Amino acid sequence: MYKTLLSLMFFSSLLLARYEAYPTEECPAFNNMKHTKNTHNVQLDLKKKYTILQHHKGQNLILIKGEQPAQRWVDDTCFSKDKELRDPMNVKPVESKVVRIEDELTKTSISTDLTEHAKKYEKEYTKKYEYENISKQYLLTLSWHNAFCETHRYKKECKRSMFSFGRPNYGDKHFVLHGLWPQPKNRLYCGVEKHYILMDKHKQWNRLPDLDLNAETRKRLQKVMPGYASNLHKHEWIKHGTCYGTDANRYYEDSIRMVEQINASKVGDFFKKQIGKRVTLYQVRAAFDRNFGVGTGKRVELKCNKGLISELWLHLGSGSDNLGDLLKRGKQTRSHCQGGFVDKAGF
Known part of the structure; x- marks a missing residue:
């Protein structure tokens, strides 16, 4: 009885750890943590909700239904921690999101051109x-x-x-x-x-x-x-x-x-x-x-x-x-x- 109770508590904690969220960036979704492979070149869709399975060392393991493999790794910056930003009905266009370098750069829009960022x-x-x-x-x-x-x-x-x-x-x-x-x-x-x-x-x-x-x-x-x-x-x-x-x-x-x-x-x-x-x-x-x-x-x-x-x-x-x-x-x-x-x- 005691072991059964522990098992139920364990699986309950796993379920509670999961949540669904809308991405705030159209990030690539990789098969592995090193981001060396992306089968089918999957990109996150800003209009879709994804299940966050796990957070580990600055990355999120998410579930993408219909893909093989279905579990993919993305940077945690792809999902805002602000609950209001998880709903696309309450969020401004992603292009208006501001990032700062050393708190000195302001109003710099996110760019996919890493060379320009560098x-x-x-x-x-x-x-x-x-x-x-x-x-x-x-x-x-x-x-x-x-x-x-x-x-x-x-x-x-x-x-x-x-x-x-x-x-x-x-x-x-x-x-x-x-x-x-x-x-x-x-x-x-x-x-x-x-x-x-x-x-x-x-x-x-x-x-x-x-x-x-x-x-x-x-x-x-x-x-x-x-x-x-x-x-x-x-x-x-x-x-x-x-x-x-x-x-x-x-x-x-x-x-x-x-x-x-x-x-x-x-x-x-x-x-x-x-x-x-x-x-x-x-x-x-x-x-x-x-x-x-x-x-x-x-x-x-x-x-x-x-x-x-x-x-x-x-x-x-x-x-x-x-x-x-x-x-x-x-x-x-x-x-x-x-x-x-x-x-x-x-x-």
Whole structure:
């Protein structure tokens, strides 16, 4: 009798948790939480009521009758929490809904053009943060792409087309850009709206706004950041770049310049010559000292994965375009990894 009562209470709570509502946006309805698939390209109809089954991490699981699958995931912003707005008879046209960025933008209508939204966002961001609380220390993270692909073979940037065999990629013999991170490490998501933070944390990087990069910067970035193919550049900007104090174009111009300085240096030559061999932290730091000045090697940290050197972390200061000067102004660091193999291209 007791178990039966508990069961009834449990199922009653599930029923009470459900409710019907009209959407306030014509959002796409996805099969999964990552929003990677939308069978039949289903869009919410503003004139229809939908059953809200569950709310989880900024998204709603809803029921769409007649569809397969019938249960779909949409952002919680697709449904207003105001009861009056759930009835289309009591709501103004959706186009009149106002959103604000950092409480400074007003009367900005919702736009489905994410690129245009990104331009407005970056303009407001730059105005507010350009001269406020700019970091004095940075962490430049560089990946050895061959080692990354050994453990991430499913990534777009690690797949080669049948036409690319015999033609080396930039990442085969060069370090590539992972990110440029303002310090301290908890300096993240500066001025970023909550729903974009949720998208980023759930790795829905393809849904983040496009960045307003000029053609030249975009071309250079695609070369030095293979992860661009997986929208890594959007993730890095949202999470770290927004705390850099400039717009996205300047942030990536500075990042690219640093990567190119590394690969054109004796450090870059050292790693090219050591492909397929094991190197030590001592050797790597010595290469930095020879090229960028005595003591710069102490600002270098090795990252390893399964015996392979996976990344270089460079602890930098600020106030210069010269990587050697930035290293000298950076903080000395320890490295848990003391050495590893420099992986060659291919699996």
